[in-house]
Structures are given as structure tokens and as C-alpha cells.
Amino acid sequence: MTRLNEVSASVSWKSPSNLAIVKYWGKQGNQEPLNPSISFSLEKSFTQTTITAKPSEDGGFTFLLDGQKKENFNSKIEQFLNKVRPFFPFLKNHHLVIESHNSFPHSSGIASSASAMSALAHCLVSLHQLSLGKNFNEIDKIMVSGVARLGSGSACRSVYGGWSLWGKTPAIANSSNMYAIALDNNIHPVFHSLKDTILLVDPTPKKVSSSRGHQLMENHPYRQARIKQANENTEKLLHILASGDIHSFLNLAENETLSLHGLMMSSTPSYTLLHPNTINLITLIQEKRGKEGWPVGFSLDAGPNIHLLYPASHQQPIVEWINKDLRPYCHQGNMIHDSLGQGPELIKI
Numbered sequence: 001m002t003r004l005n006e007v008s009a010s011v012s013w014k015s016p017s018n019l020a021i022v023k024y025w026g027k028q029g030n031q032e033p034l035n036p037s038i039s040f041s042l043e044k045s046f047t048q049t050t051i052t053a054k055p056s057e058d059g060g061f062t063f064l065l066d067g068q069k070k071e072n073f074n075s076k077i078e079q080f081l082n083k084v085r086p087f088f089p090f091l092k093n094h095h096l097v098i099e100s101h102n103s104f105p106h107s108s109g110i111a112s113s114a115s116a117m118s119a120l121a122h123c124l125v126s127l128h129q130l131s132l133g134k135n136f137n138e139i140d141k142i143m144v145s146g147v148a149r150l151g152s153g154s155a156c157r158s159v160y161g162g163w164s165l166w167g168k169t170p171a172i173a174n175s176s177n178m179y180a181i182a183l184d185n186n187i188h189p190v191f192h193s194l195k196d197t198i199l200l201v202d203p204t205p206k207k208v209s210s211s212r213g214h215q216l217m218e219n220h221p222y223r224q225a226r227i228k229q230a231n232e233n234t235e236k237l238l239h240i241l242a243s244g245d246i247h248s249f250l251n252l253a254e255n256e257t258l259s260l261h262g263l264m265m266s267s268t269p270s271y272t273l274l275h276p277n278t279i280n281l282i283t284l285i286q287e288k289r290g291k292e293g294w295p296v297g298f299s300l301d302a303g304p305n306i307h308l309l310y311p312a313s314h315q316q317p318i319v320e321w322i323n324k325d326l327r328p329y330c331h332q333g334n335m336i337h338d339s340l341g342q343g344p345e346l347i348k349i
């Protein structure tokens with residue numbers, strides 16, 4: 001490919017969304033987390049972004065979502081680009097045309113900032129490589145993760161496939177608050193083939209953003225207890241992922257989820273993002289697990305939609321049960337049968 005600077009160049013990356021099992025909630029300093037978090041990348045929920053950099057002194061950008069100009073995203077992208085300008089000198093003399101597409105409907109209630117910011121960070125680092133006359137596909141994932149973090153904290157974990165960890169923990173020597181690392185070693189096979197059926201309970205936009213939720217941790221009465229709990233759950237989850245103990249995994253996932261939503265309810269001002277059908281579904285899931293002994297449990301992001309977690313070995317009876325008993329609680333019966341995925345991909349254009 002031609003060296004950037006003289007001519008236009010385009011790169012395209014597809015990046016997954018991720019689901020945190022130990023949740024990041026609350027920030028410090030420059031977009032550093034209050035506590036470590038662990039997540040896995042999804043397979044089917046992703047953003048594909050193409051950036052065309054055209055030589056121009058304006059240093060600006062145009063953003064298109066599914067081929068349409070979307071001006072309401074401009075201020076978030078502009079803030080992000082301003083933060084990362086010092087790392088990417090080529091931004092000064094190029095105009096970027098940023099074209100994005102989400103695999104899931106924008107109104108589905110699935111948070112797209114992790115996949116979107118990760119895809120954007122991959123494209124910027126590839127274009128940076130080109131501007132230095134280097135190979136655009138040999139990118140430093142630590143750099144991509146650090147850049148993605150400045151767009152959205154959880155995005156820094158979306159730069160890998162499988163499991164990843166963000167935030168300093170004494171349990172992992174090279175862990176950092178600045179970027180996520182891949183947890184390649186010590187993952188039991190049961191957790192390599194995890195299923196995640198996303199039950200879309202309510203597609204309406206969130207009443208309170210995650211940015212506001214992070215802010216409310218600043219003076220939260222349970223702040224110190226939360227930091228302690230998340231650090232302990234990080235260490236526990238690392239052991240569970242190595243051992244393959246699926247029941248302890250599901251208990252920990254539910255404990256983290258209900259703690260996250262408990263923190264929202266006990267913030268000042270207090271709020272909840274739970275929908276009546278979120279509670280109906282949680283009740284059905286816990287009842288089923290109690291009755292059948294099935295390895296099935298739930299997690300939630302900062303929203304009302306349920307991520308139903310179970311191992312591939314139990315897929316058939318669980319999917320039958322979902323269709324019969326759980327689908328009626330989903331908005332227009334909508335759900336996404338997702339699973340743990342292999343991570344970002346450079347797309348040939």
C-alpha cells in the first residue's frame with residue numbers, strides 16, 4: 001500500500017463488543033478504572049469501521065453510520081480525536097471519512113461504544129503505521145488498547161478475542177490501568193466455548209448514561225467496599241477460569257451484576273435501569289437452575305437486557321427453553337444468540 005501523506009489511504013477493521021463478568025464501575029485520573037475488570041469478546045455483536053484519510057489541512061472528519069451522516073455522534077468523536085492527536089501526527093494534515101456499521105440494530109439497547117471505539121482505534125493505529133511507511137497490519141495491540149480506552153473504558157478490552165483483563169491487580173504481573181491484556185493462558189476449555197444469548201428486553205435509550213454512573217461513584221457511600229469486592233472477585237474469577245468451575249462462575253457473574261445495579265440504586269441521586277421484565281427473567285433463570293441443576297446464569301451491562309450465559313455442551317435444551325419460556329419477555333421477541341468470539345479482524349478493501 002502507498003505511503004500515507006501523499007495520497008488518500010483507507011483501512012477497515014471489524015471489532016467485537018464485550019461482556020464484563022467483573023464490572024468496571026467508576027474512574028480515576030485520565031480514564032483509569034477504579035477497579036480491575038475481566039470480560040470476554042463476543043462473536044456476532046461487532047462494529048465494522050472504515051477510515052479514509054485524505055490529505056487536507058483541515059484536520060477534520062466526517063462520520064457516517066450505515067451510509068448516513070450522523071451529526072449527533074460528532075461531539076463524542078471529536079473529543080476522542082482531540083485526546084489522541086498527540087499520538088497521531090498524521091491527523092493534522094488529513095481529513096478522515098469515518099464509515100461505521102454495527103452488526104446489531106442501533107436501537108437494540110446493546111452498548112456499541114466498546115466495539116465502535118475499538119474499531120476506530122484499530123483504524124487510527126493502522127493509518128499511523130502507514131504514515132510512518134510501515135506495514136499497516138502489524139499493529140501493537142497494547143497501543144490500540146490504550147487508545148481505545150481514551151474513547152470508552154470498556155473498549156480497551158475489545159481489542160482481543162476471548163478473555164481479557166483491564167486494570168492493575170497483584171494477581172497478574174503485567175496488568176495495567178492504561179490498557180487491557182489478553183488472558184490467553186489458564187483458561188479451561190469450557191470457558192472458550194461459552195454461549196451468550198442476549199435477551200433484548202427494552203430497546204429504548206438509557207435514562208442515565210454510563211459516564212454519569214461512573215461519576216456517581218466519586219462520592220458513593222460504598223466506594224471503598226466496591227473497590228475491595230471487585231479486586232477480590234477478579235482474583236476469584238482468575239481461579240475459576242482456570243479450574244472450569246461453571247457453577248462458581250455463574251454465581252460470581254450474578255453477584256457482580258446485581259452489585260453493579262445495586263450501586264446505581266444507592267447512588268445520589270439514585271436510579272435503576274432495570275425493567276420489570278429484567279426481574280421476571282432473572283426469577284425464571286434462577287428457578288430453572290434450582291430445579292434442573294442446569295449451568296445457566298445471567299449478566300447485565302448498564303442496561304435492562306439480559307446476557308444469558310451457558311456452556312456449549314448444554315446449548316440444545318437451553319435454547320428450547322429460551323424459545324418457549326423466555327422469548328415472551330423480550331421486546332417483540334428479539335434476541336441475539338451470541339457466543340465468545342475470536343476478536344478483531346482487519347478487513348480487506
Ligand code: PMV
Pocket residue numbers: 019020022023024025037113152153154155210211214260301302
Ligand atoms: O466503557 P463505559 O464507560 O461505557 O462503561 C462500561 C461499564 C459497564 O459496561 C457497566 C461495565 C464494563 O466493565 O463493561
